[in-house]
Amino acid sequence: MVSKRQRGLFYIVFILLGGLFLLQGCGEESQHRFIQKSAFKGKNDIVITFAAPVDETWAKDKSNYRVYEKPDPDIRLEISSISLSPDKRTVVLHFDEELNQNQPHVVTIKNIRSQGKNLGTAVVRVKKLYLGFLFSIFIGAMLIHNFVFTKYLGLCVFFGTSQKKSTAVGMGVTFTIVMVVSAMMSWLLYQFVLKPYHLDYLQIIVFIGLVSLSVQAVDTILRKINPMLFKAFGVYLVLVIANCIILAVPLILADNEYNAAESFMLALGAGLGFLVALFLMSSVRERLELANVPPTYRGLPIAFVVAGLFALAFLGFSGMSIF
């Protein structure tokens, strides 16, 4: 017997799975039956895998391929060299210029020849896995480009609230909530008001206003909906405004022209990254209280040295790419 609650849970899981498939499905729509796989490789290569060996002379001929970015079909990308794998099933198209992998690419392959037969023309779409891309934005903002340790932002609040673990977690959680709310609001405003009316130069004033507004909104809503939570986290709300990260994220969003899902991921990553940094730092600083630090270094100076060591450790993430 399945209870009502369990059934509700099932529905949610199904809807979520459906959404995932929809997101992922775009990349895997039915293409030419002879082509098994197409993907980006490195920064300048596109790899196409065929179902059976193809003719070498045909495969090496550049005029058989036409490559362009999906939004602008008129601009053809110049192929600099083509290489064929020993089993003659994988073709690597090499480009001189770096491919903009955030855009799907379309490759038209003319008159595929395999074992003397002409198999017709195929149109292949090469696309980065979108979910993977979103995930890489998230992890990137959280660890690889951690705002505190690799971009050196939000340090005042970082040093101010990392003395105790409980404070650190409270600040981190509050910050993440406000970050996501204000980033989404500023994304909306930038995309639909500032950009269409060419008011870009007002972005600083508008974004800082929005941040104060969303802090106030979160304050009011939290006070009504969950007074317990407000009691725990209300103190940190004022501090959020003094944090550079909360302003940096909308500016980065505006610079990079991210869409809604990407903006959400970046904001969430930035917030959680700050939480991680605060938690790590507060764990060390709780220990430092008991350590015998020379009087000149007591307090902030030693905290800075510790943060420097953390930054050195976070340097290890740099240059990492997940997908």
Place this chain on the structure above:
Amino acid sequence: MATTKTNSQLVINGLLNENPIFRLALSMCPAVGISTTVRNGLMLGIAVLFVQVCSSCTIAAIKNYIHPRIRIPTYTLTIATWVTVIDLLLSAYFPVAYKAMGIFIKLIVAFAIITMRLEVFACKNPVGKSFWDGLGMGLGFLFGMVTLGFIRELLGMGTLLGHDVLGFKPLLFFALPLAGFFCVGFMMAVFNYVEIVFNRMKKKRG
């Protein structure tokens, strides 16, 4: 409650006693992030000096018309306006330096030091005094940034303002952006040390 300090005392106060970077420990982000060379430090220092002086004067001039309950948003918007001015000016006249500074010019809005000076000083004092206080604080920040830039450029690259001084690179580590953490920590320790020695001497004498 207006201050009784003279103009020169206000400037000295900002430079040494209440140095924004080393004593008050405010506005740390640029001090760590982009003080890798003297030139960068100088540029951002001048930008902050400009914003600080202008917003201090503005707030001091209109302080009687601001309702106390909305004073913080007013401060923020005033600062944001002046930051927009300096942002557009720099991007028009110094595009190369502006590129190197990246997002930090825009982030002057969120620097705690400026808001704090407005709240503590400019909203209680006349325009003249606020000007000197803003100048002192701005110069203090500039001094901190240039000192850090000096140390890091000399030790990291062996150069000053782009000119080769030492001829070799003593500690390449300091050229890394993250060495700013260590640098600021050391400088704070130096300031603390000076204070401790100073107090000890005072005690001996007194």
